[in-house]
Amino acid sequence: MANLAINTTQNVNLNYKTVSIGERALALLIDIVIFWLYFIVIDFVTGLVGEAFSDRWTVLGVQSLLMLPVFFYSLYMHLLFNGRTVGKMILKIKVVRADGLPPHWSHYMIRWMLRLVDIWLFFAAIGILSILFSDKHQRLGDAAAGTIVISTKQKTKISHTILEEVEDTYEPKFQNVTSLTDKDVRLIKETYRIARRSQDLKTLSLLRTRVEEVLHIKSELYDRQFLDTVLKDYNYFTQKM
Structure with a gap:
């Protein structure tokens, strides 16, 4: 972890610790496990739909509808839980703005949109490299949104x-x-x-x-x-x- 000083609008310096790639990866892994459990539920539900409807397009439509929560998971979790997903909650890390101000929904939107480049393309190589070579340990989505991922375990009270x-x-x-x-x-x-x-x-x-x-x-x-x-x-x- 690296120490990071954030200056608030009242000129108060709050010292935080940015999290390592390992912690971020573990948080993502926890979220992926949740996805896997949800996929099991989807498979069960679509199996019931397949028995009730012989139309393959109906089954495909139900599957696509049930996949939406997974697709938007990172976005709505960060919005609802103040910069945290389930994985981040467990590891006690969260997304905050680098300038100390409260994050706006647009900051989470930018991070979510760039997950495709940072995480899902090239086996997360772009995200890993950007975190390694960034002073604030930011992936491209963080840099574009002006956010950082910090540990809340020992934050300044x-x-x-x-x-x-x-x-x-x-x-x-x-x-x-x-x-x-x-x-x-x-x-x-x-x-x-x-x-x-x-x-x-x-x-x-x-x-x-x-x-x-x-x-x-x-x-x-x-x-x-x-x-x-x-x-x-x-x-x-x-x-x-």
Whole structure:
């Protein structure tokens, strides 16, 4: 695996690990096993249709119809399960955009269309070579779509960044938190996280006092409530920009 730093729209670097060819191949193999099991089902169903209808074209039509889920499998699985197929879920890998933004359906479409060149033509030689000689381990479909395949086993947690989960209905309390920088918020959050984990009430109080001084505010909230609110308010305003 190779380390890859993704810079988000909030200038937060998230370090991921791109997956090896072996992991990608194993995920594909798992999906192929699922196809094989599905083909058994198709064979059984078309056998029943063949007994009910002697028309060979009817049987062929039913077979073609039942093959559609296999043909579009990679596309709809990535769309429904956020960049993952069953094989990728098992191996804990997924497709993401190289710039850190959420993938659009068009990115998955481009990857799916180029599977014919990357995987199914020339016994996957083109896909393998492009992954080997790409800095980000991208096959042609990934390069064209601007996506990469990463491991989710040890990805950076949101709690280790300045990002906070903010509901759409959230109402901010401190308008001037925007005077803080990403560096300020990262320091506040890291200090707050360590102090809370170690139950260091003195550090929490000192941190709260310092933040109040910087923002020129005075709040009646408890230390933890105040710091939580400041972090959420900052994320609320920066996400709206």
